Amino acid sequence: MKMDHLRLPAKIALFVLVGVLLLAAAAYASGNDTVATAMASATAPDGAHLGPDTGVPWWVWPTVLLFFCFILGIIAVLAGVGGGVLYVPLVSGFFPFHLDFVRGAGLMVALAGALAAGPGLLKRNFASLRLALPVALIASSCAIVGAYLGMALPTNVVQLCLGGTIVFIAGLLLVSKNTAHPVVTKQDALSVALGMDGAYRDPATGELVQWKTHHTLPGLLLFIIIGVMAGMFGLGAGWANVPVLNLLMGAPLKVAVGTSKFLLSITDTSAAWVYLNRGCVIPLMAIPSIVGLMLGSFVGVRLLAKAKPTFIRYMVIGVLLLAGGKALMKGLGI
Numbered sequence: 001m002k003m004d005h006l007r008l009p010a011k012i013a014l015f016v017l018v019g020v021l022l023l024a025a026a027a028y029a030s031g032n033d034t035v036a037t038a039m040a041s042a043t044a045p046d047g048a049h050l051g052p053d054t055g056v057p058w059w060v061w062p063t064v065l066l067f068f069c070f071i072l073g074i075i076a077v078l079a080g081v082g083g084g085v086l087y088v089p090l091v092s093g094f095f096p097f098h099l100d101f102v103r104g105a106g107l108m109v110a111l112a113g114a115l116a117a118g119p120g121l122l123k124r125n126f127a128s129l130r131l132a133l134p135v136a137l138i139a140s141s142c143a144i145v146g147a148y149l150g151m152a153l154p155t156n157v158v159q160l161c162l163g164g165t166i167v168f169i170a171g172l173l174l175v176s177k178n179t180a181h182p183v184v185t186k187q188d189a190l191s192v193a194l195g196m197d198g199a200y201r202d203p204a205t206g207e208l209v210q211w212k213t214h215h216t217l218p219g220l221l222l223f224i225i226i227g228v229m230a231g232m233f234g235l236g237a238g239w240a241n242v243p244v245l246n247l248l249m250g251a252p253l254k255v256a257v258g259t260s261k262f263l264l265s266i267t268d269t270s271a272a273w274v275y276l277n278r279g280c281v282i283p284l285m286a287i288p289s290i291v292g293l294m295l296g297s298f299v300g301v302r303l304l305a306k307a308k309p310t311f312i313r314y315m316v317i318g319v320l321l322l323a324g325g326k327a328l329m330k331g332l333g334i
Helices: 008-040 060-079 083-094 099-123 129-152 155-175 189-194 216-233 238-248 253-277 283-303 309-332
Strands: 197-201 208-212
Touching: 060 083, 060 283, 060 309, 083 099, 083 155, 083 238, 083 283, 083 309, 099 129, 099 155, 099 253, 099 283, 129 197, 129 216, 129 253, 155 216, 155 238, 155 309, 189 216, 197 253, 216 238, 216 253, 238 253
Parallel strands: none
Antiparallel strands: 197 208
16 A cells, blocks of 8 residues: 555554664664663763763653654644754753754754655646756755864854854744745846746646746855855754745745755755764664654644644744754853
8 A cells, every 4th residue: 555545643653663663673773782872972061961870761862852853843834944943953952962963863854854845846846956956066065064064163162153043043034024926027147047947837826837036146155155054053954045045036935945845855965974974863863853753744734724823933933042042051151
């Protein structure tokens, strides 16, 4: 039976089963001592270590993380933001894990969501390869640089930069107003040369929407910064991709969102290899996080019709401000 023919409870049960099996396999392969050592290297702000010396069983933190990410997945869908942008600041701020491990898991979380959504978006022409590939080449290269930069800098410096970035993202969410169909009177020469135009059929109205872009060079230059930040902080960069593609370059909102999702599957993969190579992706963090967020996303989609998006949006902004403030305090040693 194909996955598409399964009902929602069956899908949830399948994801839970896969998550439990992978979790058990990781624990069996690593051994309790190795797992405890890996988790113990993440220190709490007061210097306490997780692991046998605190009497905390190895399975407690992955279980807590699973339920935490389930709630996070619901909120991310209702607020219309990617799970990665919420995951890193909240988990690094309120869980006693080392920032390197959180950033590695955060990239895996953003990558999982992008890979799940990418094929469907391409099939419906909501993601444009002509728009994505030049941007992806720049952003993915810079993400590798950002990942190495984030690993080289002291943790307190990265915490300060992360806190400032999260506060900036909260402000951007507060003031940004996306445009469904930006007006582009004329393509610039670079946009024409790269073929950054296209068409898609809007399922809401049934009409064929033609689009093209402009201000291409400033947009590509901004993706240098976006790529570095994505790799350095382990954030999904959808919060930055969409405003640049939509408001600056003039892509329709649906194309900007779809192309941004597809971009993450390339950009985050590039940065993720750096964290994997450095041993900063722990299965006991990454697997519960991904499974929890995906299950939460299923529930969030069902609740979306009944939720009040304005309230959720302001709640997320408030949570981001709190998480950003906590990261700044950690970076300052307060």
